[in-house]
Amino acid sequence: MAVGSQGPRQLVLGLLLCALGPSVSQGGKLLLVPADGSHWLSLVGVLQQLQQRGHDIVVLAPEASIYIKEGASYTLKKYPVPFRKEDLEETFASLGFRVFENEPFLQRVVKTYKKVKETSALLLSSCSHLLHNKEVMSSLVESSFDAVLTDPFLPCGAIVAQYLALPVVFFLSALPCSLHFHATQCPNPPSYVPRSLSSNSDHMTFLQRVKNMLIAFIEISLCNVVYSPFVPLASEILQKDVTLQDLLSSASVWLLRGDFVKDYPRPIMPNMVFIGGINCLNKKPLSQEFEAYINASGEHGIVVFSLGSMVSEIPEKKAMEIADALGRIPQTVLWRYTGTPPPNLSKNTILVKWLPQNDLLGHPKTRAFITHSGSHGIYEGICNGVPMVMMPLFGDQMDNAKRMETRGAGVSLNVLEMTSDDLANALKAVINDKRYKENIMRLSSIHKDRPVEPLDLAVFWVEFVMRHKGAPHLRPAAHDLTWYQYHSLDVIGFLLAVVLGVAFITYKSCVFGYQKCFGKKGQAKKSQKSKTH
Amino acid sequence: MAVGSQGPRQLVLGLLLCALGPSVSQGGKLLLVPADGSHWLSLVGVLQQLQQRGHDIVVLAPEASIYIKEGASYTLKKYPVPFRKEDLEETFASLGFRVFENEPFLQRVVKTYKKVKETSALLLSSCSHLLHNKEVMSSLVESSFDAVLTDPFLPCGAIVAQYLALPVVFFLSALPCSLHFHATQCPNPPSYVPRSLSSNSDHMTFLQRVKNMLIAFIEISLCNVVYSPFVPLASEILQKDVTLQDLLSSASVWLLRGDFVKDYPRPIMPNMVFIGGINCLNKKPLSQEFEAYINASGEHGIVVFSLGSMVSEIPEKKAMEIADALGRIPQTVLWRYTGTPPPNLSKNTILVKWLPQNDLLGHPKTRAFITHSGSHGIYEGICNGVPMVMMPLFGDQMDNAKRMETRGAGVSLNVLEMTSDDLANALKAVINDKRYKENIMRLSSIHKDRPVEPLDLAVFWVEFVMRHKGAPHLRPAAHDLTWYQYHSLDVIGFLLAVVLGVAFITYKSCVFGYQKCFGKKGQAKKSQKSKTH
The missing domain is CATH 3.40.50.2000 (Glycogen Phosphorylase B;)
Structure with a gap:
């Protein structure tokens, strides 16, 4: 059914x-x-x-x-x-x-x-x-x-x-x-x-x-x-x-x-x-410029690449490594980048100063999303069911990337240590290994299935x-408690004191009772013994 | 605004x-x-x-x-x-x-x-x-x-x-x-x-x-x-x-x-x-029988009284005490009761074998609700904004009554210890003291204001x-942990062992160092001293 x-x-x-x-x-x-x-x-x-x-x-x-x-x-x-x-x-x-x-x-x-x-x-x-x-x-x-x-x-x-x-x-x-x-x-x-x-x-x-x-x-x-x-x-x-x-x-x-x-x-x-x-939620139709890029991408489709609003320029060496990797996949890559274009940029890579990220990810020809894994980007990837290559940079981005990676919806890379090969391999994996797409689609369907x-x-x-x-x-009433009250430390201390107190009194009573019953006898025996000597 | x-x-x-x-x-x-x-x-x-x-x-x-x-x-x-x-x-x-x-x-x-x-x-x-x-x-x-x-x-x-x-x-x-x-x-x-x-x-x-x-x-x-x-x-x-x-x-x-x-x-x-x-949520129009009771109640309106599906009969002495209290208010009381009618039942009290509780509570002429404070009854009281006199009997009913009482929406009575006066006073309070009505109406408006x-x-x-x-x-992953792992007892034990270990080694090193530096000197001095004697 x-x-x-x-x-x-x-x-x-x-x-x-x-x-x-x-x-x-x-x-x-x-x-x-x-x-x-x-x-x-x-x-x-x-x-x-x-x-x-x-x-x-x-x-x-x-x-x-x-x-x-x-x-x-x-x-x-x-x-x-x-x-x-x-x-x-x-x-x-x-x-x-x-x-x-x-x-x-x-x-x-x-x-x-x-x-x-x-x-x-x-x-x-x-x-x-x-x-x-x-x-x-x-x-x-x-x-x-x-x-x-x-x-x-x-x-x-x-x-x-x-x-x-x-x-x-x-x-x-x-x-x-x-x-x-x-x-x-x-x-x-x-x-x-x-x-x-x-x-x-x-x-x-x-x-x-x-x-x-x-x-x-x-x-x-x-x-x-x-x-x-x-x-x-x-x-x-x-x-x-x-x-x-x-x-x-x-x-x-x-x-x-x-x-x-x-x-x-x-x-x-x-x-x-x-x-x-x-x-x-806020989807708009794509502009002619982006429609044209997608149409020109042929059967291979496109990859969307953005490192978020705070990073639009990166050191040249790193940019060249990235450009090299991007050149090794058959997809067209739309890369939001405002810095000097890396000299080794391939034909399949188009640099843009801004891109309609959510609208592009929603296009059926989008094959992968390279993201810094900020929470906005991650949700746009989930909503639209696009597997991700994640390059977390700071803040909660490492955690977001970890979450998506453990769910099999993408590959996370260390942007400082990664080589050109790492990025190319990660891209090929999320695009060609069907499990990534299946996992992100499953997450997407759960995410979008909500009462409001x-x-x-x-x-x-x-x-x-x-x-x-x-x-x-x-x-919650917890706001009206001190930290030790919240953790019941005063109550635990009190109960421990009661238990120890009862144990102590019981012990002392037993000792006293023992002495009362056997103590004198013992002493009497002792004194008897000493007398016999 | x-x-x-x-x-x-x-x-x-x-x-x-x-x-x-x-x-x-x-x-x-x-x-x-x-x-x-x-x-x-x-x-x-x-x-x-x-x-x-x-x-x-x-x-x-x-x-x-x-x-x-x-x-x-x-x-x-x-x-x-x-x-x-x-x-x-x-x-x-x-x-x-x-x-x-x-x-x-x-x-x-x-x-x-x-x-x-x-x-x-x-x-x-x-x-x-x-x-x-x-x-x-x-x-x-x-x-x-x-x-x-x-x-x-x-x-x-x-x-x-x-x-x-x-x-x-x-x-x-x-x-x-x-x-x-x-x-x-x-x-x-x-x-x-x-x-x-x-x-x-x-x-x-x-x-x-x-x-x-x-x-x-x-x-x-x-x-x-x-x-x-x-x-x-x-x-x-x-x-x-x-x-x-x-x-x-x-x-x-x-x-x-x-x-x-x-x-x-x-x-x-x-x-x-x-x-x-x-x-x-499931409201139905009242039957002619109940409409007639309400119409006959005049300006004073009615009180709805039910002790839930499990209790429809109570010992005669208690029933007489209750009947006495009910007779002392001007409202008509509709009491769900299948036992022998108490001999002192007043004219204002009508015994019924069953009553449409939620529909009656929803009527604007209902002034109070006497309930055993089962969760269904409590919610019907809240939904319809009817102040309650609560006689909790077992299970979660004591707790429900306590919750409503601390919010000023009703009065809770101990059904075993209460006297006829207690019940009459409680009823008069929730009917005549406006604060009870105001509080239950506030709870009602919050309860009903929900996205779904x-x-x-x-x-x-x-x-x-x-x-x-x-x-x-x-x-949650908590299901895959043992109780001591969940409470991090193994981690706390390990960290304590490390701290104590480090402290112990530091202490021993200091003692050793001290002996190395001052120990021989001290010994030397000592032996010198003993020589001079």
């Missing part, structure tokens, strides 16, 4: 939701405090839907933003910052370029640490300039919003929400160092939940579990570099002592751009809503928080 | 889902192994919807069943058992009647233990007769079902599913002794997750946490009385050694009749789907498991 696919039902429902939308919802006022970069891009669809449903949206952004621009579905409110857009672009670009520098491990760590500190100082100054801008802040107070929607990658939006005493919804892929699990009081057992940067899967050997545990111990202090400076700033603005946990645990609902097709199943909390794949589309779910929960002024019924 | 209610959107969507249903789904074959009693009643709606969507459903039930009867939406397949329907009815009725016997605590515990053992022996024999019935079992094999849907209150359905090598969906309110959390590897911190029968809320004092921890220690052994006999039976039938954990952890998806309006927020797992309130109706969600997940032959992507 065949149990019918949900596909058509989903589509019809989605359309109906859109059609029904504005007529059943009265407009509210929403304040959005986004993070710049690719994080912003996946929010735009949610804003459009919310605006169509009759809500007024104000987007609060620094004057120097890379991606955040005026848009039809929201009012952009800008605030001055002490840096220019170019400074930001340079910082991001150098972060991207740095990953290709093949230095000794320790040197690499120190340099990355410095770079991250520099970038976060820039972002902190942006936040500080917002919070100290009396004019902007009082205009926000006067606007009487219903809720705040923010990406908590930087806790600036959370501080604004607390300042305005408004409920807040977080929209994110994940926070570094398991901060989102700490903040939601979500159990995070290191025995089968791989820590970020560990390159572990959910099935670990003993030594991998040791490594995972060690990372679990130290990861929080690692994140302090970026997050600790926000704590005194928040305390100053809110005029009370707050901790990072206070700021991050304030969210009513966490909209997480993940699901259990990409991520390993693990404990979750009731206020976590999984909206992985939200970025795949992720975009509708996100919109629902934002509106829910606006309607009910938060979601206190989803806040 | 007002953010529009989701209500109308929900309704329209619900209707559309129903309308869309059969046309987008190709029929599958589903085997249902239900539990008898009220557990069965909430399954019927799901069966109707599944049948409308084109699935063939076979319900497997013992010849002696109380509630499970022929139905239009399924084929009933009966198997012989060594007891009659009357035996079962008598057993259930005596369990219900026993709760009113006011005996000393220990005597009560011993008697209840014996009764539960007796009842579970009856149910075990039913399961054993099914599994040993070669004719029935081979006809099941031949039927090639796609999946099994079962209430795991008894693990018989889980054994059948494993025998047929089919994926299984569990449908339940909860299992006793936190078994459903053990089976799903769901963390269950005793510091803020109240254990069943503890009467704790999620905010506990130190001593309540001690009590909770003690219950957490012993609850599993308590459940062994009922569940352990199924283990050798399963091992025999499946011809391999299985544990209770193997049987219960086999479920692909757990459809749990709960939500975080009734239950306290706590960790959950990705394969838990919350469908609390699924029993409220619970019935649609249940149907979706049953079909999902049929379509994909299970849901392995939702099964």
Whole structure:
């Protein structure tokens, strides 16, 4: 028998939701405090839907933003910052370029640490300039919003929400160092939940579990570099002592751009809503330029290649290695690359400054996807069922690549160590070995088989928080316990003390009883004996 | 501003889902192994919807069943058992009647233990007769079902599913002794997750946490009385050694009749789907008889009173106390009661053998609901926004009552200790004190504000498991760890050994170094000194 696919039902429902939308919802006022970069891009669809449903949206952004621009579905409110857009672009670009520098491990760590500190100082100054801008802040107070929607990658939006005493919804892929699990009081057992940067899967050997545990111990202090400076700033603005946990645990609902097709199943909390794949929904027809490339590719089809919004240029030597590998497959490769074209570029490789990634991946002639395995790209690969060659560069990309690799949906390469042969072989494998295609198609069918589309779910929960002024019924009582109470250490200590106390008293009573019964006899015998001597 | 209610959107969507249903789904074959009693009643709606969507459903039930009867939406397949329907009815009725016997605590515990053992022996024999019935079992094999849907209150359905090598969906309110959390590897911190029968809320004092921890220690052994006999039976039938954990952890998806309006927020797992309130959806117009009662009640309206399907008769003394209290309120009371009418019954109290509980609670003139606080009744109270006077009798009813009481939606009474005054005062409070109505209306609005109706969600997940032959992507790797690996005890032991080892070696090296440097000098000095003497 065949149990019918949900596909058509989903589509019809989605359309109906859109059609029904504005007529059943009265407009509210929403304040959005986004993070710049690719994080912003996946929010735009949610804003459009919310605006169509009759809500007024104000987007609060620094004057120097890379991606955040005026848009039809929201009012952009800008605030001055002490840096220019170019400074930001340079910082991001150098972060991207740095990953290709093949230095000794320790040197690499120190340099990355410095770079991250520099970038976060820039972002902190942006936040500080917002919070100290009396004019902007009082205009926000006067606007009487219903809720705040923010990406908590930087806790600036959370501080604004607390300042305005408004409920807040977080929209994110994940926070570094398991901060989102700490903040939601979500159990995070290191025995089968791989820590970020560990390159572990959910099935670990003993030594991998040791490594995972060690990372679990130290990861929080690692994140302090970026997050600790926000704590005194928040305390100053809110005029009370707050901790990072206070700021991050304030969210009513966490909209997480993940699901259990990409991520390993693990404990979750009731206020976590999984909206992985939200970025795949918005499909457009291809432009003539890209249609032409695909048509010219013949029976072999195309390969889509992009290393994400932060990396569009790479060192020449590496670029030449890559170009060499790309030349060895019969497919046409569309490569998003803005740097100087490598001199050995083959005829089958077309460099473009930008490409409609999701639309290209959706084309039936797309055979493979070379990606840095950022969460957006991974979901576009899953949605469209395209096997992947992954070159993770930083952040959660190693973990994403590991997840896809353990599911047999792609091959992961170390971009620093890989040779031209490695890349060519990986490409040939994912294109010619049918198992990769079968696996990614299976993941795709599971991922797309869901009771509600992720975009509708996100919109629902934002509106829910606006309607009910938060979601206190989803806040666990764990937030009101100290760490030792949470782990029942005081109770265990008390019970141990009782058990030991009872054991001690029992022992003493037995000894006393024994002495009482036999002690005197023994002594009497003894004294008798000594007398007989 | 007002953010529009989701209500109308929900309704329209619900209707559309129903309308869309059969046309987008190709029929599958589903085997249902239900539990008898009220557990069965909430399954019927799901069966109707599944049948409308084109699935063939076979319900497997013992010849002696109380509630499970022929139905239009399924084929009933009966198997012989060594007891009659009357035996079962008598057993259930005596369990219900026993709760009113006011005996000393220990005597009560011993008697209840014996009764539960007796009842579970009856149910075990039913399961054993099914599994040993070669004719029935081979006809099941031949039927090639796609999946099994079962209430795991008894693990018989889980054994059948494993025998047929089919994926299984569990449908339940909860299992006793936190078994459903053990089976799903769901963390269950005793510091803020109240254990069943503890009467704790999620905010506990130190001593309540001690009590909770003690219950957490012993609850599993308590459940062994009922569940352990199924283990050798399963091992025999499946011809391999299985544990209770193997049987219960086999479920692909757990459809749990709960939500975080009734239950306290706590960790959950990705394969838990919350469908609390699924029993409220099926509303019918009232019969003329009940319409007449309500119309005659005047401005004061009515009170609905039922102690559930298992208790329809209570000892005369208690019945008279209750009748006395009911006579002291101006409302008309509709009391589901099949015993001899108490002699002091007032004019305002009408005894009925059965009442359309959910439909009556939905009437705007219903002022209060006297309930034993079974999960069905609680949800009907929440859905319809009716404040409750709760008289929990057994099982999860104490916990349900506690949850509603801490949310200010009702008053909980101890049915054994309460006086006539207590009941009258409780009724007057929930009817006249507006806060109870406000609180239950707030809970009601949150409960009903959801992205998908619970019935649609249940149907979706049953079909999902049929379509994909299970849901392995939702099964956590924790199932493949031993208990000490899960809690990382081996890793902690190893790390401690390393730390202690390093400390020991460092200490020994220091001592050795010290002796090397100063030891000889010291000795030299000493010997010098002794020479000078």
